[in-house]
Amino acid sequence: MKQLLTTPSDVTKPVCVSMRKVSKFYGAHQVLKDVSLDVTQGEVIVVCGPSGSGKSTCIRCINQLEPIQSGEIRIFDEPIDQSKKGLARLRTNVGMVFQSFNLYPHKTAIENVILAPMKVKGMPRKEAEKIGMALLARVGLAEKAASYPAFLSGGQQQRVAIARALAMQPAVMLFDEPTSALDPEMIQEVLDVIVSLANEGMTMLIVTHEMNFARRVANRVVFMDAGRILEIAPPDEFFTNPKEERAKQFLSKILSH
Amino acid sequence: MIILENLRFLLIGPYPTGAIGGLALTLILSLFVGLGSLGVGLALAALSLSTSRPVSIAAQLLPTLIRSLPSLVFLFWLYFLLPAILHIQLTPLQSAVIAFSIYQGSFIAEDLRGGLNAVARGQAEAGAATGLSTAQVFWHIKLPQAIRATVPALVNRYINMFLYTSTASVVGVMEFTGTTMLVNSRIMVHPIQIFGFAAIVYFVFCFGLSSFGRFLERRWNWAPKITRAATAV
Numbered sequence: 001m002k003q004l005l006t007t008p009s010d011v012t013k014p015v016c017v018s019m020r021k022v023s024k025f026y027g028a029h030q031v032l033k034d035v036s037l038d039v040t041q042g043e044v045i046v047v048c049g050p051s052g053s054g055k056s057t058c059i060r061c062i063n064q065l066e067p068i069q070s071g072e073i074r075i076f077d078e079p080i081d082q083s084k085k086g087l088a089r090l091r092t093n094v095g096m097v098f099q100s101f102n103l104y105p106h107k108t109a110i111e112n113v114i115l116a117p118m119k120v121k122g123m124p125r126k127e128a129e130k131i132g133m134a135l136l137a138r139v140g141l142a143e144k145a146a147s148y149p150a151f152l153s154g155g156q157q158q159r160v161a162i163a164r165a166l167a168m169q170p171a172v173m174l175f176d177e178p179t180s181a182l183d184p185e186m187i188q189e190v191l192d193v194i195v196s197l198a199n200e201g202m203t204m205l206i207v208t209h210e211m212n213f214a215r216r217v218a219n220r221v222v223f224m225d226a227g228r229i230l231e232i233a234p235p236d237e238f239f240t241n242p243k244e245e246r247a248k249q250f251l252s253k254i255l256s257h
Numbered sequence: 258m259i260i261l262e263n264l265r266f267l268l269i270g271p272y273p274t275g276a277i278g279g280l281a282l283t284l285i286l287s288l289f290v291g292l293g294s295l296g297v298g299l300a301l302a303a304l305s306l307s308t309s310r311p312v313s314i315a316a317q318l319l320p321t322l323i324r325s326l327p328s329l330v331f332l333f334w335l336y337f338l339l340p341a342i343l344h345i346q347l348t349p350l351q352s353a354v355i356a357f358s359i360y361q362g363s364f365i366a367e368d369l370r371g372g373l374n375a376v377a378r379g380q381a382e383a384g385a386a387t388g389l390s391t392a393q394v395f396w397h398i399k400l401p402q403a404i405r406a407t408v409p410a411l412v413n414r415y416i417n418m419f420l421y422t423s424t425a426s427v428v429g430v431m432e433f434t435g436t437t438m439l440v441n442s443r444i445m446v447h448p449i450q451i452f453g454f455a456a457i458v459y460f461v462f463c464f465g466l467s468s469f470g471r472f473l474e475r476r477w478n479w480a481p482k483i484t485r486a487a488t489a490v
Contacts, residue, residue, distance in 0.1 A: 063386055065382055065385065065386060084390060087388075088388040088389075088390065089388075091385065091386055091387060091388040092387075092388045095386070095387070096383075096386040098379055098382070098383060098386075100377075100379050102377070102379035102380060102382065102383035103383070104380065104383070104384075104398055104402075105402065105479055106401045106402055106405060106477070106479050107479075108479075115384075115387070115389070115397060116384075116387035116388055116389055119389055119393050119397065120387065120388040120389060120393075148479040149479075150479060161383075164383075164387065165386070165387065167387075168387055168388060
């Protein structure tokens with residue numbers, strides 16, 4: 001198998017996330033096959049590929065929402081500690097935003113944001129609220145702090161979910177198709193928040209089908225198919241001249257409309 | 258009027274010259290059983306989610322066994338069998354509180370388990386992804402949503418529980434129904450008034466409970482649909 005661009009060109013920055021020959025099975029079905037990838041600090045990686053290719057599973061392994069069967073994942077050059085404390089520490093370091101938002105419906109926007117800082121970090125409510133309000137303001141939703149999720153639009157809910165993940169002050173953010181469940185007119189407001197994070201140097205892995213967005217923010221694009229990483233390339237290269245036949249097919253389908 | 262003449266006895270029994278009884282004892286019994294059964298229900302529901310299979314199975318088997326007995330038979334068990342087997346002598350009131358707590362708790366456990374299973378999977382994931390422990394996810398995320406979804410069923414249980422406290426009179430707990438029977442057998446000639454009064458009193462409290470349930474449903478109106486977050490997987 002030919003060499004993939006698994007390590008970034010800029011080797012002066014520390015590696016945040018390192019995946020080495022990661023494999024995952026659901027029963028006998030292998031959903032990740034020897035996935036290897038290094039992500040350096042400040043990098044934005046867009047993961048794309050056809051559905052069922054293992055994109056979501058790949059990023060869900062990084063914060064151990066999915067256990068892996070073989071290979072190794074290191075965060076800041078430390079292996080993942082599977083103890084309760086280790087997992088809590090890992091997940092404090094690695095924030096995640098879901099396709100279906102997953103806001104807590106019984107808590108207001110601000111309560112959604114401050115729950116983990118209070119319960120995991122033991123932050124006093126006042127301090128957590130201060131940080132939470134600043135984050136809600138940052139995603140443009142300060143005036144919705146007291147609203148329950150059911151009274152927010154999809155785009156607003158997803159922005160609250162981003163604030164909730166940021167409240168733990170993670171070093172890495174994972175986005176699992178953050179705009180796939182949104183109405184078209186709400187996609188932009190969420191992407192804008194992600195772009196502003198990228199501009200501030202947040203390390204991110206983003207699974208998305210928004211190819212224009214990928215072109216704009218990604219440092220590298222990872223193309224997956226059938227559980228493997230087939231191609232890793234800078235976005236200009238990937239979108240204008242993909243090397244893999246499978247990637248060409250995928251792009252022709254997804255970019256035709 | 259016959260009720261007014263016996264009102265004090267119906268409300269508090271022979272208290273303060275004797276043990277407290279009547280309606281007051283029904284309320285005390287209900288309060289203890291209400292709290293006790295909620296505790297039992299919560300514990301069993303939480304254990305049924307355990308990742309340890311034997312624990313989970315046991316927590317589901319116990320309610321299944323207990324629910325297939327009439328609550329009165331279960332009360333007899335505690336009242337007559339425990340002293341015989343374990344040589345523990347419980348007072349009638351203690352037996353009733355323990356028996357009804359475990360019995361009603363078994364039903365509540367099943368209600369809550371259903372509510373917990375209805376909470377979208379993404380909810381627990383979102384909690385875990387921010388570093389919350391399994392226990393914190395249960396307490397702060399799953400349980401409030403499960404209870405909200407279960408309010409109508411829980412109100413049903415509590416009404417049922419309140420009414421079934423009357424069977425404690427069979428083992429000598431002189432609660433409201435017990436004192437009503439005492440008054441009736443002493444006076445003999447006014448059963449309609451006496452039991453009519455009992456029916457009205459039970460109705461008032463049950464109506465209060467269901468009104469409280471509707472109040473809670475309105476109060477916790479933070480989501481029109483509980484599974485709203487599960488729009489896509």
